[in-house]
Amino acid sequence: MTDHHTHLPGHITDLEALERCAIHGRSTLYPDRIKILVGTATCGRAAGAQEVLDAVHEEVEGKHLPYAVAETGCIGWCSQEPLLDVWVPGQPRVTYGRVKPKQVRDILADLPEPRTELALAVMTGDDNALTGRRTSYCNGGDRPEATLNGLPTYADLPLFKRQLRVVMRNCGIVDPASLEEYAARGGYRALWRALFSLTPREVLQEVLLSGLRGRGGAGFPTGRKWQAVADARGGPKYIVCNADEGDPGAYMDRGVLEGDPHSVIEGMIIGGYTMGAHEGVIYVRDEYPLAVARLSEAILQAQRSDLLGKDILGSGFSFNVSITRGAGAFVCGEETALLASIEGRVGEPRPRPPYPAERGLWGKPTCINNVETWATVPVVVQRGGGWLAGIGTGGSKGTKVFSLVGNVTNTALIEVPMGTTLAEVVNDIGGGVPAGRVCKAVQTGGPSGGCIPAEQLSLPVDYESLTKAGSIMGSGGMIVMDDRTCMVDIARYFLGFLEDESCGKCFSCRVGTQRMREIVNRISMGKGREEDLQLLEDLAWLVGETSLCGLGQSAPNPVLTTLRYFRDEYLAHIRDHRCPAKVCKELITYTIDPVICNGCGACISQCAGSAILGEKKKLHTIEQAKCTKCGACLEACKFDAVLVN
Amino acid sequence: MIRLSLNGTGVQVEDGSTLLEAARLYGIPIPTLCHDDGLTPYGACRLCVVELGQGRLVSSCTTVAREGMVVRTDSQRVARARRLLLELYVATSPQSKRIQDLASAMGVRECRYEAKAEDCIQCGLCVRICAEQMMGGAIGFAGRGKNRRVARPFDQTSELCRQCGACLYVCPVCELRCQAGTADTTLCNGCLNFAPPCFKTYDDAMCFLDPCHACELAGPFRADARTRIRAASTAR
Numbered sequence: 001m002t003d004h005h006t007h008l009p010g011h012i013t014d015l016e017a018l019e020r021c022a023i024h025g026r027s028t029l030y031p032d033r034i035k036i037l038v039g040t041a042t043c044g045r046a047a048g049a050q051e052v053l054d055a056v057h058e059e060v061e062g063k064h065l066p067y068a069v070a071e072t073g074c075i076g077w078c079s080q081e082p083l084l085d086v087w088v089p090g091q092p093r094v095t096y097g098r099v100k101p102k103q104v105r106d107i108l109a110d111l112p113e114p115r116t117e118l119a120l121a122v123m124t125g126d127d128n129a130l131t132g133r134r135t136s137y138c139n140g141g142d143r144p145e146a147t148l149n150g151l152p153t154y155a156d157l158p159l160f161k162r163q164l165r166v167v168m169r170n171c172g173i174v175d176p177a178s179l180e181e182y183a184a185r186g187g188y189r190a191l192w193r194a195l196f197s198l199t200p201r202e203v204l205q206e207v208l209l210s211g212l213r214g215r216g217g218a219g220f221p222t223g224r225k226w227q228a229v230a231d232a233r234g235g236p237k238y239i240v241c242n243a244d245e246g247d248p249g250a251y252m253d254r255g256v257l258e259g260d261p262h263s264v265i266e267g268m269i270i271g272g273y274t275m276g277a278h279e280g281v282i283y284v285r286d287e288y289p290l291a292v293a294r295l296s297e298a299i300l301q302a303q304r305s306d307l308l309g310k311d312i313l314g315s316g317f318s319f320n321v322s323i324t325r326g327a328g329a330f331v332c333g334e335e336t337a338l339l340a341s342i343e344g345r346v347g348e349p350r351p352r353p354p355y356p357a358e359r360g361l362w363g364k365p366t367c368i369n370n371v372e373t374w375a376t377v378p379v380v381v382q383r384g385g386g387w388l389a390g391i392g393t394g395g396s397k398g399t400k401v402f403s404l405v406g407n408v409t410n411t412a413l414i415e416v417p418m419g420t421t422l423a424e425v426v427n428d429i430g431g432g433v434p435a436g437r438v439c440k441a442v443q444t445g446g447p448s449g450g451c452i453p454a455e456q457l458s459l460p461v462d463y464e465s466l467t468k469a470g471s472i473m474g475s476g477g478m479i480v481m482d483d484r485t486c487m488v489d490i491a492r493y494f495l496g497f498l499e500d501e502s503c504g505k506c507f508s509c510r511v512g513t514q515r516m517r518e519i520v521n522r523i524s525m526g527k528g529r530e531e532d533l534q535l536l537e538d539l540a541w542l543v544g545e546t547s548l549c550g551l552g553q554s555a556p557n558p559v560l561t562t563l564r565y566f567r568d569e570y571l572a573h574i575r576d577h578r579c580p581a582k583v584c585k586e587l588i589t590y591t592i593d594p595v596i597c598n599g600c601g602a603c604i605s606q607c608a609g610s611a612i613l614g615e616k617k618k619l620h621t622i623e624q625a626k627c628t629k630c631g632a633c634l635e636a637c638k639f640d641a642v643l644v645n
Numbered sequence: 646m647i648r649l650s651l652n653g654t655g656v657q658v659e660d661g662s663t664l665l666e667a668a669r670l671y672g673i674p675i676p677t678l679c680h681d682d683g684l685t686p687y688g689a690c691r692l693c694v695v696e697l698g699q700g701r702l703v704s705s706c707t708t709v710a711r712e713g714m715v716v717r718t719d720s721q722r723v724a725r726a727r728r729l730l731l732e733l734y735v736a737t738s739p740q741s742k743r744i745q746d747l748a749s750a751m752g753v754r755e756c757r758y759e760a761k762a763e764d765c766i767q768c769g770l771c772v773r774i775c776a777e778q779m780m781g782g783a784i785g786f787a788g789r790g791k792n793r794r795v796a797r798p799f800d801q802t803s804e805l806c807r808q809c810g811a812c813l814y815v816c817p818v819c820e821l822r823c824q825a826g827t828a829d830t831t832l833c834n835g836c837l838n839f840a841p842p843c844f845k846t847y848d849d850a851m852c853f854l855d856p857c858h859a860c861e862l863a864g865p866f867r868a869d870a871r872t873r874i875r876a877a878s879t880a881r
Contacts, residue, residue: 329789346786351688351707504786504793507766508691511733514791515758535757542729545702545722546691553701 012305013314018188021305025184029174030089034067034111036060037085037093039172041074041258042290043251043413047081048101055101056084059108067111073259075172076413077159078405080120083172088112092122092148116149123154158428164391165415166399167215167375171259176294179301182262188307190378194270195315198381203274204230207377209385211397216242216333216370217445217474218550219396219463225367228357229275232365237277239268239319240361240368242338243284243291246330247446248497250477252401253371255413257284257291260375261298265321267374269312270381272319275367280321283338287328295323330447330501333475334549335368337503348503349549370475372401392418396462400476406443407433407482416461423457426480437482441565445474447494447501448554450561451487470561472554486583487566488573492520494558502551509552512543516559523570525586526577533570537563582644585629589645592620592633596641603633603642649714664705664716665693673718676727676747678734678817679768680706684777687769692730692747696720727751735832737763741818745833753832760831764818765795771812779811 012018038044038053053071060067077083080097084107087093096107097120107115147153154160174181182188194203208223229237241264245253257264268280284292299321302308310318324342331337332347339361341347360366376398380388388398396418402425404412409431416425422442426432433439441451450471452459459465463473481490495517504510516539522528540556547553563570572578579587592603599617611627614620622633634642646657651671658667663686668675678690688707695705696717705718717723731748736758738744767786772795775781783806787796797803813819
C-alpha cells in the first residue's frame with residue numbers, strides 16, 4: 001500500500017480546498033522520485049500481480065530504495081497482465097508486460113535508466129487516449145513527448161491507437177484508493193460546476209444534449225430517463241447504480257469500479273442534484289470483492305471530505321451513497337428485479353409500467369443507470385453535452401467500453417467511439433484471430449446477444465446496427481470466435497446459461513429456454529430432426545414475444561442469430577450427423593495417424609481416461625470405448641498425429 | 646373513466662382497470678391460468694397476452710388500462726402466441742384437464758414436444774391465496790430458473806400452515822386430472838374427436854369448453870348416451 005493511504009484529504013468546502021487536494025494528488029501521481037506502478041485490478045491479480053507487487057515491495061524496502069510504489073487499476077491490456085510500470089521523473093512511463101516476480105529485480109536494477117529491452121511500450125504525454133488529453137482532464141505532469149530507445153508509445157500501438165477513453169479516463173493511471181489522484185485528474189470539478197454554476201435543469205439540458213444512452217444494454221436515452229425522474233411527483237427519490245454485471249466474459253463495469261470508483265460516485269452525486277434525490281445505492285455483485293472494497297473505500301473518503309453527506313462542498317445539497325451486494329443472480333441486472341433485490345425481496349422482474357422513474361425503489365421515483373453511464377456523466381457536465389454528442393453516430397453518441405475476449409490475439413478492455421466497425425475492433429485493436437485461423441463470428445451483448453458472422457464485420461458498433469443484425473449492444477461483452485467454434489455448441493452454451501439464470505417466473509421464459517436447450521442439445525448429439533429447426537424458431541419467437549422482462553425477450557437471440565447465419569451448421573448436424581467445427585463430442589472421434597505417430601508417449605501421460613494404448617517408440621492407438629473426447633491428447637501431441645473426425 | 650379501443654371498438658372502463666378486466670367486462674374471453682379475481686395479478690402464465698398498438702405483446706392481467714390504448718385480443722400474433730404457449734403447457738402438464746381444455750379450445754392440434762408431466766406450472770395461485778386470502782404465507786417459491794419450485798420453508802411444513810387446503814382448491818393442475826394425457830397421447834383433443842375420454846370419470850363435469858358445441862353435438866350429454874356410458878362404467 002502506498003504512503004498516502006494513511007493520509008486522508010481534509011474537508012473540502014471550497015474550490016481552494018479541492019485544488020489543494022488535487023495538488024496533493026499530483027504529488028503522488030507524478031512524485032519527484034521514481035514511481036513503480038503495478039496494475040492490481042482483479043484481472044492483474046489473477047495473472048499474479050499481487051506477487052509482483054510483493055516482489056517490488058521486497059526489492060524497494062530491502063534495498064531502501066527511495067521509490068514510490070503504487071497500485072493502479074486496469075489499463076485494459078489483458079493479454080499482457082500482470083503489468084508493471086516504471087516512471088522516472090522527466091521521462092515517459094515505461095510499461096512492462098507479463099511480469100514475473102523474479103523479473104522485478106532486473107527491471108528495477110538500472111534505474112533511473114529504465115530497462116527498455118524488457119519493456120512493451122512507453123506512455124508519453126502524447127498518448128492522448130490514455131492520458132486523457134482528449135478528455136482534457138489531466139495536466140499530464142512534466143512528461144516529455146518523445147519516446148525512449150525506440151520503444152513504441154501507446155499511441156503507436158494498434159491496441160490503443162483507435163481508442164478514446166472517456167469512461168476509462170483514469171483506469172490504469174490513478175491509484176483507485178486515492179481521492180486526491182482522482183481530483184488531480186480533474187475529478188469532482190464537474191460536481192463543483194454542477195453545484196455552483198448550473199441549475200438542475202441546466203445539468204439535465206446538458207445530459208439531454210449529449211445524446212447519452214444507457215450503457216447497461218437497452219440503450220434508453222439517459223436524459224429522458226432523468227427528466228422523467230426529475231418531473232416525477234413524490235419523494236424521496238433514489239439514484240441507483242447497476243453494477244450487477246453478469247454476462248459471461250464481460251468485465252467493463254468491474255474495470256471501472258476497480259480502477260476509478262470515484263468517477264461513478266461523482267456521476268451519481270450529479271444525478272442526485274439534477275433529479276432532486278438525496279440517496280444513492282450501488283448494487284454491485286458480490287463476486288466482485290475487490291470492486292466492493294474499492295468502492296467502499298472511495299465512499300468513505302468522499303464522506304470524510306464532505307463530497308458525500310450533508311451540505312456537499314458547502315452548497316447546501318445533501319447526498320449519500322450506500323452499497324448493496326448482489327448474491328449472484330444474473331436476472332438481478334434487470335432493473336425491476338434489482339430494485340426488488342435491494343428491498344430484500346426475491347429478485348424477480350415485475351411488469352413495467354409503472355417504470356422505476358414513476359415507482360421504483362420503495363415505491364418512489366428512482367433513476368437506475370449502469371456503471372459506465374454514471375462514469376460518463378462527470379465528463380458530460382465538465383465538457384458540455386455538445387462535446388459527447390460530437391462523438392459517435394447519429395443515434396449512438398459517445399464511447400463504449402468493450403471486453404474483447406475469445407479467439408483474438410489481444411484480449412483487452414477497450415473503449416472506442418460509437419460507430420467503430422467490428423472489423424476495426426477485432427482486426428486492428430484486437431490484432432485479429434490467432435495466426436492460421438479464420439474469424440467466424442463475433443458474439444456481442446452477452447448471453448442474450450447474438451452471433452454476427454465474419455462477413456458482417458464491416459458493421460459499425462452502435463445500438464441500431466447491432467439490433468438490425470439480430471444482436472444487441474448489451475453491456476459490452478464481445479467474444480471473437482474462430483473456425484474451431486461450433487455455432488450449435490455456442491447456442492447450447494448460452495441457452496444453458498439462460499436456462500439457469502432465468503428467474504423462472506414467466507412460464508414462456510423458464511420452460512421455453514429449457515426446451516430450446518433440449519432441442520439444441522439433441523441436435524448437437526446428432527439426434528435432431530429437420531422439424532426441430534421449425535420448432536426452435538417457433539419457440540424462439542414465443543419466448544421473445546411473450547416474456548415479461550428484457551432477459552426473456554432477448555433470450556432467443558443466440559438461437560435466432562445462429563439459425564439465421566449458420567443454418568448450414570445445424571443442418572450438417574441433423575442430416576449428416578457431422579459437426580463441421582469438430583466440437584460436438586457425440587459426433588467426433590479421436591484417432592491417431594499411424595504414419596505420423598512416433599510413439600513419444602506424450603498423449604498417454606495426458607489421457608485421464610487411460611484410453612490410449614501403446615508403448616514407447618511404438619504406435620499408439622485410442623480405445624474408442626474409453627475415450628471421453630476431452631481433447632487432451634490433441635493438445636499434448638507435438639507432431640499433430642492426433643486426428644479429429 | 647378511461648377510453649380505449651378494444652378490438653377496434655371504442656369502450657370505457659373505470660380508472661385502474663386492467664386490460665383483462667376491461668376485456669371481460671365487454672364479454673371478450675381471454676384465457677388465463679395464473680389469474681384469480683381475488684388475488685394480486687401475477688403475470689406469470691403469459692396466456693392472457695394481448696397486442697398493444699403496433700408494439701409488444703403484454704400480459705393483460707398486469708397492464709392497467711390507460712387513456713387511448715389500442716388493444717387487440719384476437720390478432721394472429723396473439724393467437725399464435727397462445728397456441729404455442731398451450732402446446733408447451735400441455736407438454737409440461739398433460740394431466741391438467743384445464744390445460745387440455747384450453748388447448749383444444751385454442752386450436753392446438755399437435756404437441757411437438759416430449760411430454761414431461763412436471764404437473765406444476767408455477768402459476769403461483771397457491772402461493773398467493775395462502776398469503777393474501779388465508780393470511781398464511783406458508784408456502785413460497787424457492788430456487789431460480791429451471792430449479793424454481795413451490796416449496797415450504799426449508800422443506801418442512803410451516804407453523805403458519807393451517808392445512809386449509811386453499812392451495813389445492815385454486816390449483817389449475819391438480820383440480821381435475823385429464824384421463825387422456827399419457828405419455829403416448831400428450832394432447833387430448835377428446836371433445837373435438839367426439840370421444841371425450843374423461844366422460845367416464847367426471848360425468849357432468851367432463852367438459853369445460855365454453856361452450857362445448859362439440860360435446861353437445863357428439864351426444865355424451867344426450868340422455869341416451871349418458872345412460873349408456875353410465876351403465877357401461879357401473880358394469881365395469
